[in-house]
Amino acid sequence: MTIYNLYIFDRNGVCLYYQEWMREKQPGMSQDEEFKLMYGMIFSIKSFVSRMAPVDFKDGFSSFCTSSYKLHFHETASGLKFVMNTSLNVSSIRDELQHIYSALFVEYVVRNPLCKLSQPINSQLFKTKLDSYIRGLPFFSAKVN
Amino acid sequence: MPIYSVYVINRAGGLIYQMDHTQPKTEVEKTFSFPLELTLKIYDERVVVSFGQRDGIKVGHTILGINGEPVRGRQLEDGRDVLEMIANPENYPIAIKFGRPKLSTNERIMLASMFHSLYAIGSQLSPAQKSSGIQVLETDSFKLHCLQTLSGIKLIVLADPKQGGIDALLKKIYEVYSDFALKNPFYSIDMPIRCQLFDDNLKAVLETAERLSMYSSGIN
Numbered sequence: 001m002t003i004y005n006l007y008i009f010d011r012n013g014v015c016l017y018y019q020e021w022m023r024e025k026q027p028g029m030s031q032d033e034e035f036k037l038m039y040g041m042i043f044s045i046k047s048f049v050s051r052m053a054p055v056d057f058k059d060g061f062s063s064f065c066t067s068s069y070k071l072h073f074h075e076t077a078s079g080l081k082f083v084m085n086t087s088l089n090v091s092s093i094r095d096e097l098q099h100i101y102s103a104l105f106v107e108y109v110v111r112n113p114l115c116k117l118s119q120p121i122n123s124q125l126f127k128t129k130l131d132s133y134i135r136g137l138p139f140f141s142a143k144v145n
Numbered sequence: 146m147p148i149y150s151v152y153v154i155n156r157a158g159g160l161i162y163q164m165d166h167t168q169p170k171t172e173v174e175k176t177f178s179f180p181l182e183l184t185l186k187i188y189d190e191r192v193v194v195s196f197g198q199r200d201g202i203k204v205g206h207t208i209l210g211i212n213g214e215p216v217r218g219r220q221l222e223d224g225r226d227v228l229e230m231i232a233n234p235e236n237y238p239i240a241i242k243f244g245r246p247k248l249s250t251n252e253r254i255m256l257a258s259m260f261h262s263l264y265a266i267g268s269q270l271s272p273a274q275k276s277s278g279i280q281v282l283e284t285d286s287f288k289l290h291c292l293q294t295l296s297g298i299k300l301i302v303l304a305d306p307k308q309g310g311i312d313a314l315l316k317k318i319y320e321v322y323s324d325f326a327l328k329n330p331f332y333s334i335d336m337p338i339r340c341q342l343f344d345d346n347l348k349a350v351l352e353t354a355e356r357l358s359m360y361s362s363g364i365n
Contacts (some may be wrong), residue, residue, distance in 0.1 A: 038270055038301045040266075041267070049284050054150065056286065058286075060285070061283075065282055066279055068276040
């Protein structure tokens with residue numbers, strides 16, 4: 001079990017935060033372009049799912065799997081988007097993403113007057129807390145450092 | 146645990162086959178008095194609820210009928226405008242039928258090609274080596290399963306999240322496709338599939354899959 005990387009986007013598509021723990025394959029593009037592509041994909045999937053759905057739904061899109069990774073998605077009511085890529089054997093991590101939002105993002109970014117909202121997060125405190133939380137998760141592979 | 150629909154997409158992202166198997170009912174009819182408690186707006190030439198969920202009417206539902214008469218787009222069949230009717234207090238009380246908008250063929254073709262590119266982006270943004278595109282897309286009300294065959298055809302099944310045995314079902318659909326579409330001498334590849342045998346066999350396969358999963362969930 002592995003956690004590959006985490007993206008946090010705001011409601012306008014700005015990538016507030018990105019961190020990778022174990023990424024095997026780098027995309028063949030600049031990081032800025034990659035963020036835009038990722039946000040665009042999430043945005044399109046949301047609209048795709050809402051039109052394709054045969055029945056009414058509450059939260060909409062929550063994850064997708066390919067043959068080698070799983071992308072988990074969580075959106076808050078204020079439009080913040082948390083995207084985490086893990087290996088396939090990780091089941092739903094809705095609670096963990098909600099925890100990153102409520103116990104880490106709100107605590108160390110929203111309550112920090114020096115952190116401007118809608119700009120990439122530079123807070124070292126947030127970075128450390130997030131990193132230690134992720135490394136403490138049961139499905140974070142131990143052999144990665 | 147129903148299977149909702151099946152899509153077949155060709156190598157270029159064109160929709161070549163679509164079938165709705167189970168259509169869940171999502172229509173609500175309610176009689177309103179003036180003024181209307183819902184906020185409506187025109188979206189994509191349809192009258193859509195934009196605010197005010199109540200009694201099973203959800204944001205995103207469109208108006209399907211007024212006083213028992215069906216609505217086409219933003220007008221009744223005799224040409225009266227829906228929004229004008231609703232704005233006029235003399236027409237009240239008024240019975241309005243709401244429901245999820247039905248997808249038109251053009252929208253389905255658009256959604257299919259949209260999925261085609263999402264599939265490609267999903268594989269491009271992979272953090273792991275050698276990833277395929279999206280195979281399972283999960284939401285809280287349905288799951289989309291996609292099988293890309295070696296020849297590049299994508300078979301897509303929309304089903305209930307609890308429906309099991311979809312992998313076997315996708316393989317079976319591929320079998321039906323190769324037996325009854327590809328072996329049809331009147332079928333040219335990458336063109337829409339219009340073949341009664343394919344329809345019938347696909348239907349039979351879907352029904353068997355639904356029955357099997359009902360049977361296995363009955364045991365548990």
